[in-house]
Amino acid sequence: MSFKPWLLLPPKLAHDLSPFALNLIKHMVTSTNDDWQSFTWRNLYFRNPLGIAGGVDKNVEQVDAWHRLGCGFIEVGTITPLPQGPNPGKIMDRDILQRAVWNKMGFPNKGLEWAIQNLKKLKRPFYVPLFANIGKNRNTPLEKAAEDYKKCILALENFVDVFVINISSPNTKNLRDLLAPDSLKPFLQEVLSSRRQNTPTLLKLSPDLDDDTLQNILNVSLAANIDGWILTNTTLSRPSNISFPQEGGLSGEPLATTSKDFLKKSLRFLGEHRQDKLVISTGGIMNADDVQERIRMGADLVQVYSTLIFEGPFFFKKTLKCLKQS
Numbered sequence: 003m004s005f006k007p008w009l010l011l012p013p014k015l016a017h018d019l020s021p022f023a024l025n026l027i028k029h030m031v032t033s034t035n036d037d038w039q040s041f042t043w044r045n046l047y048f049r050n051p052l053g054i055a056g057g058v059d060k061n062v063e064q065v066d067a068w069h070r071l072g073c074g075f076i077e078v079g080t081i082t083p084l085p086q087g088p089n090p091g092k093i094m095d096r097d098i099l100q101r102a103v104w105n106k107m108g109f110p111n112k113g114l115e116w117a118i119q120n121l122k123k124l125k126r127p128f129y130v131p132l133f134a135n136i137g138k139n140r141n142t143p144l145e146k147a148a149e150d151y152k153k154c155i156l157a158l159e160n161f162v163d164v165f166v167i168n169i170s171s172p173n174t175k176n177l178r179d180l181l182a183p184d185s186l187k188p189f190l191q192e193v194l195s196s197r198r199q200n201t202p203t204l205l206k207l208s209p210d211l212d213d214d215t216l217q218n219i220l221n222v223s224l225a226a227n228i229d230g231w232i233l234t235n236t237t238l239s240r241p242s243n244i245s246f247p248q249e250g251g252l253s254g255e256p257l258a259t260t261s262k263d264f265l266k267k268s269l270r271f272l273g274e275h276r277q278d279k280l281v282i283s284t285g286g287i288m289n290a291d292d293v294q295e296r297i298r299m300g301a302d303l304v305q306v307y308s309t310l311i312f313e314g315p316f317f318f319k320k321t322l323k324c325l326k327q328s
């Protein structure tokens with residue numbers, strides 16, 4: 003196993019230092035041939051199906067670095083209309099042995115204006131598809147949540163290729179209530195109809211849904227003409243050998259089984275209605291074998307966050323090399 007000095011640092015410090023490390027590293031790598039199982043969806047070309055998940059580049063500050071590091075697509079955000087800080091208290095931790103991450107961040111980000119300024123600096127179209135994960139501000143009441151998502155869509159639609167509606171984070175109070183089918187229908191109708199350019203829009207789901215609710219959400223979102231789903235966000239459940247606090251989201255290896263079950267069930271429920279909808283699997287994808295497995299199970303694309311904390315930013319290059327050799 004190679005030396006990973008960042009694992010000697012406290013988790014939050016390693017997290018806060020990572021943008022500086024990425025800025026250095028990006029000058030040391032050149033984007034080479036990172037093609038593997040290239041794929042076209044709608045008019046978007048993915049040179050490989052591996053991307054960073056929501057939360058990795060919250061403020062659109064490392065897009066160039068992730069592209070050079072091999073990502074086939076890049077999701078920025080969660081972006082909220084107004085800048086906001088993190089939730090109070092401890093907001094992240096990791097368990098190196100279990101390869102697990104815990105976070106209670108609550109969408110800390112520099113807001114929509116900052117994101118737009120950074121997006122304006124990027125080559126357009128960018129080298130790989132750009133996704134924007136959008137959310138509501140902590141202080142926006144749930145009844146007005148759709149307004150926040152609409153503001154993000156209207157401001158960002160000239161700059162990104164795909165939107166991801168995030169109503170599945172466990173770290174913004176009551177946010178997941180919007181996934182309840184009765185709330186979801188009017189919410190999605192209002193948000194999706196605000197698009198002026200019909201930018202493809204995905205719904206990111208929570209893994210903490212029972213089968214009936216999942217089926218209902220898939221039906222409601224199909225009826226609203228959603229363009230696909232990201233399966234899944236972090237979980238509130240805890241395996242017995244994990245000692246993180248009860249609140250906050252768990253990710254990494256212990257989420258893998260749940261995330262795979264969720265993918266399997268969702269594809270079964272969707273059946274022939276899947277058609278050209280995009281299905282992205284995330285949750286506990288830690289290495290090349292995991293990538294292969296999710297693609298074999300039927301995911302179009304995969305995304306990672308936690309494994310980057312353990313493996314570092316060269317995860318994509320290393321994994322693509324393994325995948326090409328397999």
Ligand SMILES: Cc1cc2nc3c(=O)[nH]c(=O)nc-3n(C[C@H](O)[C@H](O)[C@H](O)COP(=O)(O)O)c2cc1C
Pocket residue numbers: 055056057058060079080094103104105107109135168171206234235236253254255257284285286287305306307308309
């Ligand atoms: C520290 C941390 C912050 C996250 N922030 C966000 C976020 O802002 N928006 C979001 O949609 N998901 C966020 N996530 C969830 C990830 O995008 C992903 O869905 C989840 O971690 C499962 O993937 P993984 O097991 O590869 O980490 C975050 C995850 C972690 C670990």
